[in-house]
Amino acid sequence: MTENLGRKTTIILVLVVASLASLLLPKRPFRLGLDLQGGTRLVYRFDFDRALREGKISQNEFGSQAEMLQDFATIIRGRVDPLGVMELSLRPEGKDRIVIELPGAAEFSASAVKGVLASEVAADAQQITLDASQPELVKSFPLSGGVVSIEGEKISYASRAGAVLNVQRRGDDNTAANAHSAGAVVELLSNDDLQRRIENVGDMQFLIGAKDTDIQRMGSDLQKEQQKLTTWLEAHPNEPIDNFHRLPANDGGPAPDLRWYPHRIKKGDLETPISQRIQQPLMVPPENWRFSGSDLEAVSLSQDDMDYPAVGFEMVTEKKSAFGDFTENHINDSLGIVLNGEIATLATIHDKLPGQGQINGGSAGFTQKEVTELITVLRSGSLRIKPELLDKARVGASLGDDYVSTSFISALVAMGVVVVFMVGVYRRLGLFSVVGLLINLLLLMGVLAFLRATLTLPGVAGIVLTVGMAVDGNILIFERLREELQRGQKLIQAAKAAFERAAVTIIDSNLSTLIAGLILYHVGRGPIRGFATTLNIGILTTLFTVIVVTQVLILLDIKRGTTSYKMAELIKVRGIDFMSKAKFAFTASAIVLLAGTIFFISLPNRDKLGIDFLGGFTVTARTQEPQLVTKVREMIDAIPGTIGKSAEVKPILESGSKQAGYTKFRVTYKLEGDESANGPEGVPNQTGEKEIRDALATILQRGPVEVASTPTETGSNVTGEIYFEEPHPAADMVAALGEVGLANVTIEPLAGHATAYSFRGEVGKDRSQADLDARIQARFEGHKDSQLALFRVASPIPESALVGAQVGGELRDRAILALILGLFGTVIYVRVRFAEYSYGIAVVVSLLHDVLFTLGALAVATKTGLIQAEIDLSMIAAFLTIIGYSQNDTIVIFDRVRELVPKSQKPLRDILNDAMNQCLGRTILTSTTVFMTITVLFLFNVGTRNVLEGFSFAMLAGVISGTYSTVFIAAPVLLWLEKRAARKGSQSALATKAAKEEQLAVT
Secondary structure (H helix, E strand, C coil), rough: CCCCHHHHHHHHHHHHHHHHHHCCCCCCCCCCCCHHHHHEEEEEECCHHHHHCCCCCCCHHHHHHHHHHHHHHHHHHHHHCCCCCCCCEEEEECEEEEEEEEEECCCEEECCCHHHECCECCCCEEEECCCCCCHHHHHCCCCCCCEEECCCCEEEEEEEEEEEEEEEEECCCCCCCCEEEECCCCEEECCHHHHHHHHCCCCCCEEEEECCHHHHHHCCHHHHHHHHHHHHHHCCCCCCCCCHCCCCCCCCCCCCCCCCCCCCCCCCCCCCCCHHHHHCCCCCCCCHCCCCHHHHHEEEEEECCCCEEEEEHHHHHHHHHHHHHHHHHHHCCCCEEEEEEEEEEEEEEECCCCCCCCCCCCCCCCCHHHHHHHHHHHHCCCCCCCEEEEEEEECCCHHHHHEEEEEEEHHHHHHHHHHHHHHHHHHHHHHHHHHHHHHHHHHHHHHHHHCEEEECCCHHCCCHHHHHHHHHHHHHHHHHHHHHHHCCCCCCCCCCHHHHHHHHHHHHHHHHHHHHHHHHHHHHHHHHHHHHHHHHHHHHHHHHHHHHHHHHHHHHHCCCCCCCCCCCCCCCCCCHHHHHHHHHHHHHHHHHHHHHHHHHCCCCHHHHCCHHHHHHEEEEEEEEEECCHHHHHHHCCCCCCCEEEEEEEEECHHEEEEECEEEEEEEEEEEECCCCCCCCHHHHCCCCCCHHHHHCCCCCCCCCCEEEECCCEEEEEEEEEEECCCCCCCCHHHHHHCCCEEEEEEEEEECCCCCCEEEEEEEEECCCCCHHHHHHHHHHHEECCCCCCCCCEECCEEEEEEHHHHHHHHHHHHHHHHHHHHHHHHHHHHHHHHHHHHHHHHHHHHHHHHHHHHHHHHHHHHHCCCCCCCEEEHHHHHHHHHHHHHHHHHHHHHHHHHHCCCCCCCHHHHHHHHHHCCHHHHHHHHHHHHHHHHHHHHHCCCCCCHHHHHHHHHHHHHHHHHHHHHHHHHHHHHCCCCCCHHCCCCCHHHHHHHHHHHHHHHC
């Protein structure tokens, strides 16, 4: 035991130095998850099956979906973060999805788009005509469809033709389909710049204008082809033209390699029908002369002959020669450049183009914004398959900071509680455990930093949980050392025996927990996978520090001359006949579990399941003044459709009180399996932000910047308000406002808001109110004050999340699979380690007891509304952790049973009692340390409505149940199983002991 002491000490020092290097050398050792630093998370799906059916990909490409998905991820990265400065996280997930995470306060939402009705719309009308007096405004309504709102009615439209919206669904989201008079406001609900960048397919083709002779070579003529096109357009007015191109020629489709595309609309004009914009057919060139956006080497800003913005392009080196030959062969022919199904450029080729050219808007002309977006899309390439949004979440940076500070403080307090407890009970040994715990945390954080792991809010919970569970092994060793010393052994022999006998138990218990952690990592996603990562690494570092570090510290201390250790003996009771109370305990447990399970089942899904499993959205809103829950609920109820009827309104308890009101509320809308009123795949048509912002407009927190101006002879007098997340020095704000053009600025704190300020100043005539608003917000956001604190304006909607029904169903199924696999893994592991199925079955029965007990506790918490205790991904993490912890505790006692069986002549019932009595002190002490750390986590998060509130509550219930079930459920079940085996003639050691008990009972 002592011969490897030097080697072990060296290993410890090397690992400590390596961990310190991982933490100190990088400028930012950790990547914070979106829940800790704020940002946006999007999940997109690519429907490869549909793309194959529609001919967008070939059968060969269909077989390499993983490669295509990686290509699409690269393209999207180029569109969202072309300069590579946003620390964008973008990764494929599964076979057909891409997860995009933008850290920080990334805001891409575009300004509101509102038009007006040109004429009355009947309640059953399938077309909506917009006022065309402002063409550019009308053109902001996407051609490919979207969602609009008219006087409370939501309407999905499939396409836009000029000023006419072709309706897909009236009364969307169960809003009433009513008639609307001319002049009513038509507001576009689906308008997000980030999503437009991602969802733009970016398809690009270089086609040649087809002449009569070309069509004749195809076995047809121009008149016949035009007639087929006209017939199809009349029958399919709202379908994309590519659907016509996919038809075989003998089924009414075009001749092979013939294409018809509409021209772009001229600047300032509205769209005319496709039939009026198709002027001539185009021809697909031979295979060796086919070029697309992926063949472009460089794309840059240029100007056409009329000084309109244009796009200059250059082919990749390997395509330059072919492009030159292509253009040389078609001199005096028309070259059409088709972008996303429209002809952007159609010009005559006069000379050979040596691998470069220009894309202009022709007579239509490009705007500067169109050229900028086009360059971004072309530089990134074509997606070919339109991505479908499945999941969206946005967290404000300020909430992330709140979570960081809360988590950091709770971790410190939890550690402090454990330190005081361990030192108070084990004195000198307790100090060794504290040193081991510090090294454990250092190694854990070092590994996370080395792996560049993303630290999430549940990940912090994993660290706090590691603090509680890390001392479990130390307590096991120390209690074993106490036993050996009480038997009269010298300290060195007692220490050796304690480590040798406890090591097996520690490894068994921690590896069984690791099984649950690995399953959670496999089936989890996002923050939950972060929790699994932290938990799994924490288990491994705990094993090392408990078995190696603590051992080295004790042995070095003994070598220096220590001959004894003082330990407080808190649990002195022995000889308790636990098994005599088994029947009563079973009866009581059955009643409690049955009542809790029935109560849980009786709750509607919308009450007990989160949007992770049902689909829907959740929005956090801040109010200007404290508001009563009833008032906010009444205002939300007034929202038309199912949102108003079904949305739940819950206050964030830390923001106020029931009597005075609250300033933060969480509004949640769940799909409840009704997908008909939502978009494709059951995805809600919007995140709910706009509906809630409009409904609460009169009470919602103002800002983040409010500006009002009064004209004067020399300019304007300006007054306003700025809402920040933290307080800042007035002098810094005065200086910042001076930089945007305000003179004679004064700043005063805004009454009732500790982090908001009112200001006054003067400005010249060259500054409009809207311009000032934008400049002020831009000046503050992302800059620091004189104390190096970051200026961050406070959004009235700091957090939102959207989950589609399809995603919710998949997550629910995977969660159930995770629990089943966790229980199955336990049975197999215990069977292998204990060579008896009865041990594993007894453990699983106790785990089922703990899961059902926790479900009942969550049902009660949900019904009372005091705790955010819905079943979601974080709860699945809690259940799997409970499974790991509970089996950890049970395995310790079963290890003692396995140790006693060959030594004792007693029947199994008495051996079980002896094992539980001998481990009673350890069971109570370890449960106490874990309970204390989880209690700290709960107390710091209760009322916040974040994921740790419900997680820590579930863990508290699980720890209590796990301690109980180890003694009163697992042990009696093991005895019953072995008695049953004995009656069937089993010859195992346990069955033999059980048979002896049967004989004693008979005599």
